[in-house]
Amino acid sequence: MKYLSIEPARPKVAVFDFTDCEGCELQLINKEETLVDFLKAIEVVNFREAISNPSEDYDIAFVEGSISRADEIDRLLTIRKKAKVLVAFGTCACFGGVHKLKNVHTTYEANKEVYGDMPKDTMPVRSVGEIVQVDFSIPGCPVSKAEIERIVQHLIWDVTYQYPVYPVCFECRQRFTICRFDLGELCLGPVSAAGCNAPCPAGGMGCWGCRGVAEAPNFVEYFELCKRHGYSKEEVLERMNFFGGFAEVTGVK
């Protein structure tokens, strides 16, 4: 598949999952209209959810999920050693995701509640970046396939990828979506990172900030805006804490 007479590299891609729902992996085989071209542009060599003959020789490792068990740390360290580029893939990998909501309980309490007297191995949830060096992060719960395609194109052509610097509000405007605040709902859109094409507000739900904080957000003005619409700071912080991408604001690690 030549482009401007240049044969692009066809990187060997491996996909790995840890503590998670595998929804981001599933996104890789969604968006069917471009799926065949996408799969031709890369060489998928390791992807447990879809293929049975894995290879340990790969350039790019997409790592999905948060880390919450000792054996996962070992597996992650091995992947880090083998991968030239390690991509934290999805909100769980980038920030720990909703799984970090477990961290307010002790592992003993958590086990007691779910497994009674037969506790299972677990530890406080961490993001991939809290264990190994991450070269690239793709947040989103789930990740946006359109964005992955853009990023993979940049990786193939070795061009630096620039994330959008604007917040989700910008993409809502582009889609002519009515502001959720105007409809009487809380929304993290004014302070959350865009790039997802704002599907939640368009579908009738305020933003929950799964992609983390936008560049240079004005939190003072944002909390004022929320207050004007009748939302307390605690209420807003509770939502910011949901996906773990606002840890610096909420103080919850």
Added chain:
Amino acid sequence: MKLDLNVDVHHLTRVEGHGSIRIRVQNGDIKEAAWEVIETPRYFEVMLKGKKWDAAAVLTARICGICSIGHTLASLRATENAFGITIPEAAKKLRILAKHGETLQSHYLHLFFLAAPDFLGLPSALPLIESNPEVVAIAARLKGLANNMCDLIAGRTTHPVSIQVGGMSHKPSRRELLALRDELLRSVEDVAATIALFKTLTIPDFTRETEFVALKGVKEYPFIGGDLVSTDGIVKKENEYRAMTNEFCVEHSTSKWCKLSRNSFAVGALARVNNNYKLLHKEAQKLAEELGLKPVNHNPFMNNIAQLVECVHCTYDSVKLIDELVKMPQDEPIRVKVEPKAGIGVGAVEVPRGILYHEYEYDNNGRVVKANCIIPTTQNHANIWDDMHELVKVNLVKGMTDAKMELLCSMLVRAYDPCISCSVH
């Protein structure tokens, strides 16, 4: 007769989540034929504690990337039942339409990408891109249509946004619905090609009698709410689900296990067809008959065929639902006001892999005090284990090699289309 067997499958591929198979046969004695679930636990029931009512479904959707619409629907139903909310008719229809979208995308994903490579002797569906591009094109079109359907009705395929407590937060336009209707009718040709393909595949000949549990349909093939039924004749109310599942912890698995009348039971497409055969759309019934699927069928590999039969049912039922929706007045309400109150509610929903239960106890402020989720694959684990033991036993007599046994047992597990991450939530 072959007297020794050693099979070790660490992290079985082409399934959702982490499970392993271990088989040891010495001198003709089956020492072990184990299906082990080693997925990392996430403790969703703990995360739910203290969460506000409008966060419960957003959170529990994240139990699963494949059946997040099903989890959302079970979660909402639990909350709505706890608050005593009845949702509008139009919302009910839209929810089932979203449910059909999910069933179709999940079944097609499983049939084409996870199960079919086994029958074609391939490690994955990827080689088909070169060797059988027309099959890949059909698979992509069908799965694409199902995903577009989820996007249109639920706002997103994975982790939906438009299905919320009290009803729906977004209604597609009449034009969008009619366009979807056209697409569904056009897809019948691709469905026929899929059926033709699956007719050429040899389904392993294996039966082990077991109990099948599903929602009990009354007038329609069941998807959301209602009584629970088993092929052994047990009938329970939705809120008596614990008596239907009897969940318990085991040492060797991070998922819990379940049992009912026997040592194990099964849920899923085959269980639904076995319990509700007469309620299938007539086109789906016709296909079932052609493919030799009659109730009660006890071959677990026939679950793949049952999935195909359900794809036909969901396609035609979606067209019917759209016809009903476009006849409704444009200003028909799709959501009612939510007034939280203390109470307990259960939601049972048939998701692609079987019956799913969420139960929440709420305090006066509409915050979760206690939560319980019982997942289809949790209910299937014991049955997979028992099937595997029997499968090894009957094929041992045929002198099967380690490699063949490994493939057959892997196919057995895949036939259940297990959602292991779900089962270890």
